[in-house]
Amino acid sequence: MPDDPIAAYTPPRVWTWNAANGGRFAAINRPVAGATHERELPVGRHPLQLYSLATPNGVKVTVMLEELLALGHSGAEYDAWLVRITEGEQFGSGFVAVNPNSKIPALLDRSGAQPVRVFESGAILLYLAQKFGALLPEEPGARAECLRWLFWQMGSAPYLGGGFGHFYAYAPSKIEYAIDRYAMEVKRQMNVLDRRLAASEYSCSGWRPTGSSRSWVAPASGRLMLAKRPPLPGRQVHTRGGV
Ligand SMILES: N[C@@H](CCC(=O)N[C@@H](CS)C(=O)NCC(=O)O)C(=O)O
Numbered sequence: 476m477p478d479d480p481i482a483a484y485t486p487p488r489v490w491t492w493n494a495a496n497g498g499r500f501a502a503i504n505r506p507v508a509g510a511t512h513e514r515e516l517p518v519g520r521h522p523l524q525l526y527s528l529a530t531p532n533g534v535k536v537t538v539m540l541e542e543l544l545a546l547g548h549s550g551a552e553y554d555a556w557l558v559r560i561t562e563g564e565q566f567g568s569g570f571v572a573v574n575p576n577s578k579i580p581a582l583l584d585r586s587g588a589q590p591v592r593v594f595e596s597g598a599i600l601l602y603l604a605q606k607f608g609a610l611l612p613e614e615p616g617a618r619a620e621c622l623r624w625l626f627w628q629m630g631s632a633p634y635l636g637g638g639f640g641h642f643y644a645y646a647p648s649k650i651e652y653a654i655d656r657y658a659m660e661v662k663r664q665m666n667v668l669d670r671r672l673a674a675s676e677y678s679c680s681g682w683r684p685t686g687s688s689r690s691w692v693a694p695a696s697g698r699l700m701l702a703k704r705p706p707l708p709g710r711q712v713h714t715r716g717g718v
Contacts, residue, residue: 492506498646500641500645503563508571510570511563511567512567512568514564514567514570515567516556516567516573518554522551522552522553523540523551523584523586524582525553525556526558526573526583527555527557527558527580528558528560528579530579531632531633531636532578533580533596535600536580536596536600539599539603539604539610542610543609546607548609550586550606576595580594580596584602597628600625601622620679624671624679632664636661642654642657643658
């Protein structure tokens with residue numbers, strides 16, 4: 476099939492960057508890290524500065540902060556600043572100084588003598604849980620169970636969900652093999668979550684803060700892991716984009 480650009484493609488022995496490959500992020504992403512332009516980040520009046528966007532990775536942190544505020548932790552007040560990743564704002568010098576990996580979400584804690592930068596959504600959740608002594612079990616076994624689910628979603632959801640979304644929605648040509656591969660693996664991960672939620676109200680459960688009736692909530696995978704146990708057995712948890 477010489478007319479089929481996908482079937483005709485033979486990978487080179489040494490890959491080189493083709494900036495003009497037509498993908499939606501081709502004009503933004505590069506194979507090297509670092510800032511592409513000078514741009515300071517805005518800073519508001521609250522202790523925590525959140526630089527993010529309402530993507531599944533982004534909402535994990537917003538949900539966590541809102542849960543902390545609902546529990547009465549006023550130190551969790553934050554300013555939320557939009558980072559438009561489709562316009563390359565994650566490569567501004569100020570953002571790169573907070574997250575050298577140029578991905579949202581990123582957090583700057585300015586409550587102490589020195590600002591603390593935190594990037595990677597899972598690291599931010601853990602940082603906030605430890606900082607406020609909340610939403611993370613203290614007993615070693617329960618804590619290990621919580622961290623297992625946190626690390627599970629960090630190792631699965633961002634890259635598999637992101638990979639699926641990329642090939643399903645953004646790739647300039649629809650590659651059946653890539654979409655099948657990612658869709659299958661995302662489905663399997665969602666089934667892991669479904670099974671967990673069939674046995675437990677939240678992905679990480681079993682802890683209640685003293686004097687409160689609030690259940691332990693693990694905002695560990697954005698909208699996906701916040702799904703409570705489905706009321707009917709077998710209800711599926713769906714990702715965006717048709718999986
Ligand atoms: N492992 C990272 C993944 C973050 C991530 O992939 N963020 C995406 C949006 S959901 C992003 O900033 N993409 C911009 C880009 O790839 O240039 C985390 O969990 O924080």
